[in-house]
Amino acid sequence: MPEKFSKWVACWGNATSITDRKEATYAKDLTLRYPIRACFSGSKLRFHFSNLTGTESVQICEAYVAKSAQSTNTAYAPTTITFGGKTSASIPPGEEILSDEIAFNVTAGETFDVSLYFADFTQMNAGTAITGPLSGGKYSYGNFAKSATLPDDLTRKTNWIYFLNTIDIFTEEKNFALVCFGDSITAQDWPDYLTLRCAREGFNNVAIIRRAVSGTRILREYSCITYAAYGLKGATRFPIEMNVAGARTVIVQHGINDIIHPVGVEVNKFRPWSDMPTADDLINGVRSLYITYARKLGLKIYSGTLLPIYGWRTYNENRDIIRTAFNEWLRTAPDFDGCVDFDKAVRGHDDPKAFAAGFDSGDHLHPSAKAYEAMAECVPEELLK
CATH class of the missing domain: 2.60.120 (Jelly Rolls)
Incomplete structure (x- = not known):
């Protein structure tokens, strides 16, 4: 046998x-x-x-x-x-x-x-x-x-x-892994809710593998002990964290910390305005650091849009302009195999700059548990089959 x-x-x-x-x-x-x-x-x-x-x-x-x-x-x-x-x-x-x-x-x-x-x-x-x-x-x-x-x-x-x-695990040929790569949004609840959704809906051949670090950025990292836990930058993380047996696809939801962290050295000596990226900086970072390496490994790569930040303590209009422009590229760029539109799943209908009612954890950056469930629900079935 x-x-x-x-x-x-x-x-x-x-x-x-x-x-x-x-x-x-x-x-x-x-x-x-x-x-x-x-x-x-x-x-x-x-x-x-x-x-x-x-x-x-x-x-x-x-x-x-x-x-x-x-x-x-x-x-x-x-x-x-x-x-x-x-x-x-x-x-x-x-x-x-x-x-x-x-x-x-x-x-x-x-x-x-x-x-x-x-x-x-x-x-x-x-x-x-x-x-x-x-x-x-x-x-x-x-x-x-x-x-x-x-x-x-x-x-x-x-x-x-x-x-x-x-x-x-040594398992059946039909089983595979889906990697969720990102920052605190992904280090928090939505990958667990996606695992529970898979069990509930009968997607029994996929494992949800979380590769996420709170505070991490695409383009930069901190060298001081105060912010060391904000993690390694994308160029360092991605090649290491894509070491995943049986992986077929990676969802990348990353970049919001690049946008919200800089405040100027007069406010915080470790967060200069020179760290502030343009949307093109983020796009070029994702292309060179993530897409190129994922293709080298033969992985499909899906973009994940950045969530609303209206009301966050460093929010301003310019930051949201960068987020919106980056999201537009994430939705439309032919570089990806598809887009998981997390922003659309959790934003308000009347005010898309902010979370929908009941979807804000209270800090205007991280979703509520209900919103994390909505994020898990919006992942296309094609990634889970």
Whole structure:
């Protein structure tokens, strides 16, 4: 009988960037646990771990994968994740490592836990904050990586995903990945709602892979610790983050931070007016950094329009003129395979410069949960089939 599973496809993924530089940048005797919803069935898993933005080696002392206690009636049974046959691994600064292929049967719709333990002082500089109904994890003080439940008194929730970058599953030939690339809009909820939409509507052969970093820009990045967590620029990020097994298409929704960040050195020494792009600057950046590389990989690339910013604290008419001109190119340029018109999905009918009623989170930049659902709903079916 032929093997049902025949290829590797990414089934979960995030970007890895610079974490927020708080007073404490090291952890010790720490367990991280991330629940992962399986979108596909498969027979093996492999795990990508990244220390892309770290400046010191990170030692993973123990790593396990297990069906979550909530999704199985059997005893919690962690399977060891190994690296060249070893049960621990060091991730050099600026690098990514790949685990061994781990035999682990997964059924679509199940949840499995990935648990990591760090015994010694560990630099926590490589990670990304994400939100959404399927996102987040927990950390515990102590070694509980093999425990079915984490102790309430030593455990807290976290939306920071440290070191765990991508999970691949050995699955059926028909399955594939759709990459969502962007900034905080994409680091927040709409990719999770798109995953839930796929499950609800029977698009069972696509995995939604999120590659997003809050604050990141296409053309520039910050070199100060105050804004380091705003991430690497597009030229650095895109080639690294398109390393996605089984990917067919990428949706790029990026550029609003290039427009809203500059305020002048008299206001903020790290945000000069010289950083302010024209619409042509953004267009040329997307063409040279994203479209060219996506084509080199054989990926289809869809544009995602930028959302309204009326009322945001740095809003002015000139910024909106740039956004509008850039959006017009994103909608009409033959460079893309199509456009996902997120702006149209969430903007007001009477005042298209602003969010529709109920679609503003309150800061006039990020959508509400309802608006994130609308963004997920507007993704064309052709990308999900």
